[in-house]
Amino acid sequence: MPAPFDNIASPATQAAASPPFARLAHLRPAHLAWCVALAVGVAFACAAYWWTEKISTERLRAAGAQRLEVYAASLENLLDKYDFLPHMLELDKDVLALLEHPGDSARRQEVNGYLERLSRQAGSRIIYIVDLRGRTLAASNWRQKDSFVGDSIGFRPYLRDALRGRPSGFYGVGTTSGEPGYFYARGVHRDGRMLGVAVVKVNIEEQERGWVQGADKVMLADANGVVFLSSAPAWKYHTLRPLSGSVRAHLEQTRQYHRLPLPALPLRRDEARADGTRVVAIGDGAPPLLAQTRSMAPRNWTYTYLSDLSQARANARAAALFACMAYSFLLLLFLYLRQRQRGILQRLQAREQLQEAYDNLELMVAERTARLARTTQSLSDEVEVRRQAEQQLHRTQNELYQAGKMAVLGQMSASITHELNQPLTALRTMSDNAVLLLERGRMDEARQNLAKISQIVARMGGITGKLKSFARKSNAALAPASIHTAIANALVLVERRLELDKVAFTLDISQGDIYALCDINRLEQVLLNLMTNALDALGTLERGARRELSVSVTEVPGSVQIRVRDGGPGLSDEARARLFEPFFTTKPQGEGLGLGLAISEQIIRDFGGSLRAEQSDTGACFIIELKTASVDT
Incomplete structure (x- = not known):
C-alpha cells in the first residue's frame, strides 16, 4: 500500500523511487477528486429531484385549490337555490290556518296537495309542516307509504334551532325513508307569533x-x-x-x-x-x-x-435521472478537454476512439431507425385490421338488428295472416255480389259494393305497407323522428293480437308531436319488441284475469321518456339482473332466443339514449330515454 511507504521513505529514497511507485503516490489525489465529483453529482441529482417534486406538487396544489373552489361554489349554488322555499310557506294562508287549527282534516288535505305540487315544481325531495311540539301536520309525500304525516321529529337539531328562532340547515339520513338529504328549517310566524316550522328536504347526492x-x-x-x-x-x-x-x-x-x-x-x-x-x-x-x-x-x-402524488414523484425521478445524465455529460466533457491537453499522440488516440464511438452510434441509430420503421408499419397494419374489424362489427350488428325484426315478424305471422284472411274472404264475397248486381242492372248497389271493396283493399295495403316499412333495413342515420308516428306504426302490427287476447290498451301522450333524435325504423323495432314481450307476459295470466298494457310519453329537459308498462306477473330478481344479457329468456324453450332485449338495448345505446327496467308493484315497466330533437317548421 502507498501510505506506509510514504511514512518511512526519505527524500533521497523518494527521488530514487521507480516510476511505478511514483504513479502509486499520485493515486490518492485522484481518488479524492473522484469522490468529490461523485458527491457533487449526487447533490445535483438530489437538488433536481427536490426542486421538480416541489414544482409538481405546487402545481397539484394549485389545481386542487381551484377544483375545491369550483366544487364549493357548485354546492353553495345548489343549496342557495332552495333557501327561498320555507319563506314561501310562511306566506300561504292555508298553511297558517292548518297550524292554528291542526285538527282540520279538510285543511290538512289542501295543504298536502299544495306541498306536493310545490315540491314537484321546485325539484325538492320532501316539504313538510311541523307544529311546535315537533309533530308533522302535512307533507308533500302524504300519498306514499313512508309518509311523514304524523311523525314526531322533535329530536332533530334543525327543528330545535328553528323553534328557537334560528333558521338552520342540517344534513342527515332520514329516519323514515332512510334516504340522505339536506334539511332547511324555518319558523312560520303570524303577527310576530311562531305557529310552527316549515322544513324542506333536498337531495344533494x-x-x-x-x-x-x-x-x-x-x-x-x-x-x-x-x-x-x-x-x-x-x-x-x-x-x-x-x-x-x-x-x-x-x-x-x-x-x-x-x-x-x-x-x-x-x-x-x-x-x-x-x-x-x-x-x-x-x-x-x-x-x-x-x-x-x-x-x-x-x-x-x-x-x-x-x-x-405518484406522477409528481415520477417527474422528480425523471428530473433526477436527467440531472445525472447531464452531469455525467459535463463530467465527460471536462475529462475529454483535460485529456485533449495531453500530447498529440493522446489526442490522436482520443480522436480515433471518438470516431469509433461515433461509428457505433451511427450504427445504433440506423438499427433503431429501421426497428422504428418496422414498428410503425406494424402499427399501421394493425390499425387497418382494426378498422376493418369495426366495419365488420357494424355490418354484423345491422344484420343482427334485421334478424331481430324478422324474428318478431315470424312470431306475429299467425295473427297477421288471420288479419289478412278476413278481408280476403270479404273481398271474394263482395266481388261475387258485385257481378250479380251488375248482371241485374242494380248499378247504385254495385257502386256501393265496389266502394267497400276499395276500402278493404286500402286497409290491407296499409297493413302490408307497415310490414314492408318495418322489415326493410335501416341506414342507421340519426335524424329527428316523430314519437307519435313510431308508436302508431308499432301498434298497427300488434293491433290484432290486442283484440284477440282482449288486452285493455291505453296511450298517454300529448296532442302536439314530439321528436327525438334516432332512426325511426329501429325505434319501431324496439317498441314492437317491448309490446310483444308485454303481450307474452299477459298471456301467462289465468283465464278471466284483467290484461292491461299502457304506453306513456313524457318530456323532460333535453330528453324524451317512453314507458311501456304491462299488468303481467312482473320480473324476478334473477330476470332483472340478466335482462339485457344475450340468449337469456324466461320464455319456454323454442319460443324465444333471448336476443330481443339485448338488441333493443344496443339500438337505444347507439342513439345516445338508454333502455332500463323500472321497479313496479305490478307487472313490468321498461323506460326508453332518448335525446329530444327540434324540427324546423
Whole structure:
C-alpha cells in the first residue's frame, strides 16, 4: 500500500523511487477528486429531484385549490337555490290556518296537495309542516307509504334551532325513508307569533354522482369529521378521525346518520406540510395523496381534495435521472478537454476512439431507425385490421338488428295472416255480389259494393305497407323522428293480437308531436319488441284475469321518456339482473332466443339514449330515454 511507504521513505529514497511507485503516490489525489465529483453529482441529482417534486406538487396544489373552489361554489349554488322555499310557506294562508287549527282534516288535505305540487315544481325531495311540539301536520309525500304525516321529529337539531328562532340547515339520513338529504328549517310566524316550522328536504347526492363519474378524489365531511359525500363509495360514512364517546352519543340522540356504524378511515400515513396541506395514504398499499381542505362556513363542513402524488414523484425521478445524465455529460466533457491537453499522440488516440464511438452510434441509430420503421408499419397494419374489424362489427350488428325484426315478424305471422284472411274472404264475397248486381242492372248497389271493396283493399295495403316499412333495413342515420308516428306504426302490427287476447290498451301522450333524435325504423323495432314481450307476459295470466298494457310519453329537459308498462306477473330478481344479457329468456324453450332485449338495448345505446327496467308493484315497466330533437317548421 502507498501510505506506509510514504511514512518511512526519505527524500533521497523518494527521488530514487521507480516510476511505478511514483504513479502509486499520485493515486490518492485522484481518488479524492473522484469522490468529490461523485458527491457533487449526487447533490445535483438530489437538488433536481427536490426542486421538480416541489414544482409538481405546487402545481397539484394549485389545481386542487381551484377544483375545491369550483366544487364549493357548485354546492353553495345548489343549496342557495332552495333557501327561498320555507319563506314561501310562511306566506300561504292555508298553511297558517292548518297550524292554528291542526285538527282540520279538510285543511290538512289542501295543504298536502299544495306541498306536493310545490315540491314537484321546485325539484325538492320532501316539504313538510311541523307544529311546535315537533309533530308533522302535512307533507308533500302524504300519498306514499313512508309518509311523514304524523311523525314526531322533535329530536332533530334543525327543528330545535328553528323553534328557537334560528333558521338552520342540517344534513342527515332520514329516519323514515332512510334516504340522505339536506334539511332547511324555518319558523312560520303570524303577527310576530311562531305557529310552527316549515322544513324542506333536498337531495344533494347529484354532486357525488358527478365526482364518481370523473377522476377526482373528493370528499365532504361535517363538523364531526363524518364523510357524507365522497367520490369513492368505500369512504362514504367513514370518519376522518375516531369519534369520541360524547360525539357518538350526540349523533345517536339526533339520529343524524340513523344507525350507521361510522368507522374511521384506515389512514396508513398522515404527514403535515409547511404549506398547510397533508400527505396521506388511505388503506394498505394505497399511493400517497396530497390532501387539501376548504371550509364551508357557516355550515362547518370541510371539503377535502386528494391529488395523487405518484406522477409528481415520477417527474422528480425523471428530473433526477436527467440531472445525472447531464452531469455525467459535463463530467465527460471536462475529462475529454483535460485529456485533449495531453500530447498529440493522446489526442490522436482520443480522436480515433471518438470516431469509433461515433461509428457505433451511427450504427445504433440506423438499427433503431429501421426497428422504428418496422414498428410503425406494424402499427399501421394493425390499425387497418382494426378498422376493418369495426366495419365488420357494424355490418354484423345491422344484420343482427334485421334478424331481430324478422324474428318478431315470424312470431306475429299467425295473427297477421288471420288479419289478412278476413278481408280476403270479404273481398271474394263482395266481388261475387258485385257481378250479380251488375248482371241485374242494380248499378247504385254495385257502386256501393265496389266502394267497400276499395276500402278493404286500402286497409290491407296499409297493413302490408307497415310490414314492408318495418322489415326493410335501416341506414342507421340519426335524424329527428316523430314519437307519435313510431308508436302508431308499432301498434298497427300488434293491433290484432290486442283484440284477440282482449288486452285493455291505453296511450298517454300529448296532442302536439314530439321528436327525438334516432332512426325511426329501429325505434319501431324496439317498441314492437317491448309490446310483444308485454303481450307474452299477459298471456301467462289465468283465464278471466284483467290484461292491461299502457304506453306513456313524457318530456323532460333535453330528453324524451317512453314507458311501456304491462299488468303481467312482473320480473324476478334473477330476470332483472340478466335482462339485457344475450340468449337469456324466461320464455319456454323454442319460443324465444333471448336476443330481443339485448338488441333493443344496443339500438337505444347507439342513439345516445338508454333502455332500463323500472321497479313496479305490478307487472313490468321498461323506460326508453332518448335525446329530444327540434324540427324546423
